[in-house]
Amino acid sequence: xxxxxxxxxxxxxxxxxxxxxxxxxxxxxxxxxxxxxxxxxxxxxxxxxxxxxxxxxxxxxxxxxxxxxxxxxxxxxxxxxxxxxxxxxxxxxxxxxxxxxxxxxxxxxxxxxxxxxxxxxxxxxxxxxxxxxxxxxxxxxxxxxxxxxxxxxxxxxxxxxxxxxxxxxxxxxxxxxxxxxxxxx
Amino acid sequence: xxxxxxxxxxxxxxxxxxxxxxxxxxxxxxxxxxxxxxxxxxxxxxxxxxxxxxxxxxxxxxxxxxxxxxxxxxxxxxxxxxxxxxxxxxxxxxxxxxxxxxxxxxxxxxxxxxxxxxxxxxxxxxxxxxxxxxxxxxxxxxxxxxxxxxxxxxxxxxxxxxxxxxxxxxxxxxxxxxxxxxxxxxxxxxxxxxxxxxxxxxxxxxxxxxxxxxxxxxxxxxxxxxxxxxxxxxxxxxxxxxxxxxxxxxxxxxx
Numbered sequence: 001x002x003x004x005x006x007x008x009x010x011x012x013x014x015x016x017x018x019x020x021x022x023x024x025x026x027x028x029x030x031x032x033x034x035x036x037x038x039x040x041x042x043x044x045x046x047x048x049x050x051x052x053x054x055x056x057x058x059x060x061x062x063x064x065x066x067x068x069x070x071x072x073x074x075x076x077x078x079x080x081x082x083x084x085x086x087x088x089x090x091x092x093x094x095x096x097x098x099x100x101x102x103x104x105x106x107x108x109x110x111x112x113x114x115x116x117x118x119x120x121x122x123x124x125x126x127x128x129x130x131x132x133x134x135x136x137x138x139x140x141x142x143x144x145x146x147x148x149x150x151x152x153x154x155x156x157x158x159x160x161x162x163x164x165x166x167x168x169x170x171x172x173x174x175x176x177x178x179x180x181x182x183x184x185x
Numbered sequence: 186x187x188x189x190x191x192x193x194x195x196x197x198x199x200x201x202x203x204x205x206x207x208x209x210x211x212x213x214x215x216x217x218x219x220x221x222x223x224x225x226x227x228x229x230x231x232x233x234x235x236x237x238x239x240x241x242x243x244x245x246x247x248x249x250x251x252x253x254x255x256x257x258x259x260x261x262x263x264x265x266x267x268x269x270x271x272x273x274x275x276x277x278x279x280x281x282x283x284x285x286x287x288x289x290x291x292x293x294x295x296x297x298x299x300x301x302x303x304x305x306x307x308x309x310x311x312x313x314x315x316x317x318x319x320x321x322x323x324x325x326x327x328x329x330x331x332x333x334x335x336x337x338x339x340x341x342x343x344x345x346x347x348x349x350x351x352x353x354x355x356x357x358x359x360x361x362x363x364x365x366x367x368x369x370x371x372x373x374x375x376x377x378x379x380x381x382x383x384x385x386x387x388x389x390x391x392x393x394x395x396x397x398x399x400x401x402x403x404x405x406x407x408x409x410x411x412x413x414x415x416x417x418x419x420x421x422x423x424x425x426x427x428x429x430x431x432x433x434x435x436x437x438x439x440x
Contacts, residue, residue: 044271049257057252058286061435064254064278067324071274078268108434116323120270154437 006034006085010096010124014167016142018132023094026128036084036091041143044075050150061155062107065147069100070117077121095143097121098129098174103144106166108157129175133164193430200429203293204421210241211421212292214329215413216303219337220381221358222347223398224405228337229301231406232413236297244291246283248302254279265356269314269363276307277324284329289432303331305387313379314363327427333416335409336393338385341378343399348373 007030011023023038042048046068050060060068076093084091097118104114134144144167148160156163204211215232217225229245236243249255258275261267267275291298304325311321322328339347348354349370356362359369360376388395394412396405 046257046275049260050253053253053256058282060253060278060282061285063431064281064285067274067278067281068254068257071271071278074268074270074274078271110326113323113326116320119320155435157434 004034005125006088007090007125008081008085008122009090009092009126009128010098011092011094011128011130012096012098012102013130013132013171014099014102014134014142014144014164015130015132016134016145018130019094019099019142022128022130023092026092026094026126030090034088034090036087036089037080039076039080039091039093041069041076041095042072042146043080044072046072046075047143047146051146059152059155060150062104062109062147062151062157065150066100066104066109066114066117069143070120073097073100073118073121093124096124096127098127098171099143102167102170102174103147103163105170106158106163107151127178127180129171129180131168134160193434196430196433197426199433200426201421201423204425204429210295212295213297213333213417214288214292214300214331215297216300216305216331216334217337218303218305218334218384218393219398220309220339220341220344220377220384221354222344223337223339224347224402225335225337225398226301227402228335228396228405228409229299231402232409233299235406235410236299242294242296243299244287244296245299245301246287247300248306249276249279251279251282251286253282262355262357265362267357267362269311269316272314272357272362273307273311273316273321273324276311280304280307280325284428285432285435288329289429293429300331303334304328305334305384305391305393308387309380309383312383313360313376327431328424329428330422330424332419332422333413334391334393335412336384336388336395337398337405338388338395339381339398341374341381344377344381345370345374 009026011019011026013019027035027038050068081091081093101114101118105111134141134148153159217229219225233243233245249258254275258279288298307325308318308321312318354369354373359373361369361372364372364375366372366375387393396408398405
């Protein structure tokens with residue numbers, strides 16, 4: 001009998017709490033001896049530091065936030081995800097790449113730029129998309145809630161409701177592409 | 186109106202009109218590039234003083250200096266915690282924030298912006314750290330091209346000699362994150378050789394104006410003045426329309 005390969009399970013969506021709940025469920029579905037843990041966004045603390053920056057430092061744009069998200073993901077891959085996989089353990093990344101791409105696309109960022117930005121991130125073994133609407137604002141909810149709290153509507157280029165609708169549409173299209181049931185988004 | 190349905194083409198047109206209308210001085214972006222120890226900061230200061238005496242409104246922006254991102258980078262550099270990708274992405278974020286908060290507002294207002302290092306610093310250092318040039322260049326999109334790039338060319342030996350005359354190179358400056366050499370001086374020599382090689386390639390690709398930084402300070406300054414005067418007649422680069430349009434869109438179209 002051959003041992004199962006360690007898996008990288010990506011959980012993406014809009015609402016932070018829903019992503020975390022789905023990540024926990026995904027983790028418990030893995031054999032206890034073969035599971036590592038959940039790699040959450042802001043493991044590097046970049047966004048925590050950003051949230052306490054002086055008010056006169058200026059608000060970040062969506063593009064700046066996405067660069068920081070990618071830097072944080074590089075940290076998570078280096079210290080959490082790749083070491084777990086190297087030990088033969090499965091790991092859940094919540095969120096992973098699709099949340100950030102959907103957020104960027106919803107704010108009008110060019111898709112080719114977003115794809116290139118995350119080229120360093122390995123393709124996950126499994127993808128799960130979760131539904132749920134992001135809270136209006138809030139520092140510790142999830143990446144999307146954080147973005148809503150940090151970026152003005154002008155810089156976001158849309159109302160929060162419009163961004164959520166566009167993210168949902170983008171994630172549904174991605175789910176179709178990945179052949180994940182669309183009703184999960 | 187959101188960017189995806191906001192007429193970006195109209196904002197591009199507006200950018201072109203603003204920078205090419207010919208009435209009064211348009212904003213100018215001038216980058217000073219080169220390895221550590223090439224003397225570009227000395228030249229940047231002399232140039233700024235001269236420009237002000239000539240009646241220009243001048244703004245300076247330095248590499249890794251945004252109030253928002255710099256503290257994040259510093260805390261990670263202090264504990265040597267950055268991988269090449271994180272190093273690159275965080276500097277890209279710092280650059281983007283300065284473009285949006287400092288550089289484009291000043292250019293829009295008709296000022297001269299002097300950049301003490303520009304995105305080419307990120308390209309040279311990140312590629313020297315083993316990252317792919319195309320990937321790094323894309324991080325900086327939408328690209329904002331300077332009107333002039335002065336490249337201060339020195340040999341690795343001169344760079345090392347000038348730096349070591351004043352201090353020991355710091356961990357990332359010495360490239361110790363990738364050379365695995367414990368001695369910062371030896372590591373610096375190896376790393377700066379790679380950085381200079383990348384700079385020399387970029388100088389060819391992007392048509393930098395090369396200043397021989399081994400010449401006297403006075404000679405270099407006179408050369409820069411002359412090149413600046415020649416450069417004044419250059420047309421605004423249409424490549425910059427995307428960067429300006431995105432900035433206009435995110436700032437409520439600068440009503």
